[in-house]
Each structure stands twice: as structure tokens, then as C-alpha cells.
Amino acid sequence: METKESTEIKAPLKEHFGNYMVPVRDALEIFSGKWKIPIITALNFYESCGFKELERIVEGITPKMLSKELKFLEENLLITRKVEDTRPVTITYSITEYGKTCRSVMSELYRWGTEHRKKVFNIEGEAWESC
Amino acid sequence: METKESTEIKAPLKEHFGNYMVPVRDALEIFSGKWKIPIITALNFYESCGFKELERIVEGITPKMLSKELKFLEENLLITRKVEDTRPVTITYSITEYGKTCRSVMSELYRWGTEHRKKVFNIEGEAWESC
DNA sequence: CATAGTGATATACTTTTGTATACTGATATA
DNA sequence: TATATCAGTATACAAAAGTATATCACTATG
Numbered sequence: 477m478e479t480k481e482s483t484e485i486k487a488p489l490k491e492h493f494g495n496y497m498v499p500v501r502d503a504l505e506i507f508s509g510k511w512k513i514p515i516i517t518a519l520n521f522y523e524s525c526g527f528k529e530l531e532r533i534v535e536g537i538t539p540k541m542l543s544k545e546l547k548f549l550e551e552n553l554l555i556t557r558k559v560e561d562t563r564p565v566t567i568t569y570s571i572t573e574y575g576k577t578c579r580s581v582m583s584e585l586y587r588w589g590t591e592h593r594k595k596v597f598n599i600e601g602e603a604w605e606s607c
Numbered sequence: 608m609e610t611k612e613s614t615e616i617k618a619p620l621k622e623h624f625g626n627y628m629v630p631v632r633d634a635l636e637i638f639s640g641k642w643k644i645p646i647i648t649a650l651n652f653y654e655s656c657g658f659k660e661l662e663r664i665v666e667g668i669t670p671k672m673l674s675k676e677l678k679f680l681e682e683n684l685l686i687t688r689k690v691e692d693t694r695p696v697t698i699t700y701s702i703t704e705y706g707k708t709c710r711s712v713m714s715e716l717y718r719w720g721t722e723h724r725k726k727v728f729n730i731e732g733e734a735w736e737s738c
Numbered sequence: 739c740a741t742a743g744t745g746a747t748a749t750a751c752t753t754t755t756g757t758a759t760a761c762t763g764a765t766a767t768a
Numbered sequence: 769t770a771t772a773t774c775a776g777t778a779t780a781c782a783a784a785a786g787t788a789t790a791t792c793a794c795t796a797t798g
Binding site: 543566 | 744745746747748
């Protein structure tokens with residue numbers, strides 16, 4: 477037995493994981509916040525929606541946040557914005573084929589989150605209604 | 608053909624998805640923010656660490672944030688805090704068996720995030736060094 | 739002409755998240 | 769005695785995220 481074990485210096489994360497964190501952060505940026513997942517889910521379900529439609533489907537969102545998040549999702553190639561030459565002008569937001577690949581991440585989050593709920597709150601699916 | 612299609616009212620998300628979002632939010636709460644994933648990764652790698660050790664391993668974190676996040680992770684049963692009766696008192700943070708289940712979520716985030724990087728920035732793994 | 743719908747933007751505000759810096763009390767070392 | 773380490777807390781501040789409310793230009797309906 478050596479005393480070395482207790483005095484050993486543990487290296488910073490970077491030395492072991494390099495830039496492992498970078499893509500994890502990238503993914504997290506897409507899904508975190510209050511509104512991105514609801515918007516993606518809505519467009520996954522309805523394929524295409526107008527701005528006012530999304531305002532009603534994604535309950536509680538303000539136009540400022542909706543506008544901001546749509547811009548973000550478009551920049552990240554998950555949705556498209558098409559301007560239709562009608563009166564008044566209508567704008568159609570649609571999910572892209574690439575946007576649909578989010579489902580695998582969301583279903584893993586759902587799976588783990590469901591287990592977590594059971595573990596921490598000891599709550600099963602049926603009890604969600606009361607939360 | 609009916610004009611109904613354009614006037615059809617799309618229902619709010621809740622009607623189609625119920626509380627599907629709740630566990631997804633729960634999972635996201637564990638992984639979002641700047642420090643939770645680095646701390647979990649550090650304790651996954653080293654099994655056990657002291658407070659000052661974590662401060663050095665998780666580069667850039669302030670004691671305030673470290674203290675706050677450790678409390679959060681302990682409340683969520685992902686880590687444990689053990690007080691050792693030494694002089695000066697040392698405190699050992701360890702990952703729990705349950706905490707290790709985070710790896711499946713993190714590896715899915717890593718997988719999707721890596722694809723996303725390729726798609727949006729057209730950057731491969733090797734180029735991360737410059738980010 | 740008034741009202742309502744389209745897709746937003748502007749301003750002001752609150753809350754949450756994170757940073758910066760200093761400090762505590764106990765112990766051990768130089 | 770001065771300095772350093774341990775595990776944090778206290779205080780102040782800055783930045784990001786989100787809310788609330790009003791407004792814009794345009795068109796269509798009553």
C-alpha cells in the first residue's frame with residue numbers, strides 16, 4: 477500500500493475527453509429551453525403550420541419567443557420557412573427530413589425521463605395528470 | 608376538393624400528446640446548463656472526488672456553481688456526498704449506480720450532435736480543436 | 739369606417755443562470 | 769507568525785431566457 481493514492485492529482489476533463497463535450501453541447505442547445513421541443517413536436521405532427529397556427533398549438537408561447545425560436549430552428553436546418561404570395565401573405569413553416577431525425581434523441585430523453593420520474597418521485601405515467 | 612382543408616383548426620399539442628412532454632422536460636433539466644454534464648462525466652470517470660478536486664477537474668467552474676450543481680445532482684440521486692471524519696474534514700462525492708445510467712442519454716446526444724455538426728457547420732471531428 | 743385576421747417587431751420588465759471576488763473556521767506546514 | 773488547504777458561503781453584478789403588452793402594415797369582412 478502506498479500513500480500515493482490519496483495525493484494523486486486528477487487531471488482536468490479536457491485531458492481525458494478532449495472535445496467530447498462539444499457535440500453534446502450542440503445537441504443540448506437544440507433541445508433545451510421551454511419552447512424548442514414543443515415547436516419541433518408540433519411541426520413533426522402537422523408537417524406544416526402558419527405562425528398564428530403555431531401560436532395556438534404551442535399553448536402559452538408569446539409571438540416574440542415563437543419568432544425567435546423559429547429563426548433558430550431554421551438556421552439549424554430543422555425547419556423551413558416558405559412565403560406564399562397570397563393576400564394577406566401567409567407563411568408556412570415545415571419540418572425538414574433532417575428535422576425528423578430529432579425523434580431519436582427525443583425518444584431517448586422520454587425513455588430516461590420516464591425512468592427518472594419513477595425513481596425520484598415514485599410516480600407512474602397515470603399520475604402525471606396531477607402535476 | 609373541399610375548402611375545409613385550409614380552414615381546419617389544428618388542436619393544441621396537449622390533445623395529441625397529453626403529458627408526453629413531462630418526462631422529456633425532466634430529463635432535459637438534468638442535462639441542461641453549463642456544468643451538469645461535465646460534473647457527471649468527471650464523477651463517472653474518477654468514481655470519487657473531493658470538492659477542490661472537482662473544482663480543478665471541471666475547469667472554469669466557481670465554487671458557488673459547483674456547490675449548487677452538486678446539491679442538485681444529489682437530490683436527483685445521481686451522486687452521493689459522504690463526510691469523512693478527518694482533519695480537515697474531507698467530503699467525498701461519488702457517482703451512484705443509477706447515475707451511471709445517464710451514459711445512454713449522453714451517448715445519444717453525442718451521436719446526434721456529431722451528425723448535426725457535420726450537417727450545419729460541415730465540420731468533422733478533427734476540426735474541433737480550433738473551436 | 740370599425741373590427742379582425744395575417745406575421746411579426748418594440749419596449750419594458752422579471753426570472754434564471756452564471757461570473758467575480760472576498761471571506762469563513764478549522765488544521766497543517768514553513 | 770505567515771501562508772496554504774479543506775469545503776464551502778456571501779455579496780454584487782452581468783447576461784440570457786422568458787413574460788406582458790402594445791404596435792406595425794396589410795387585407796378582408798361587416
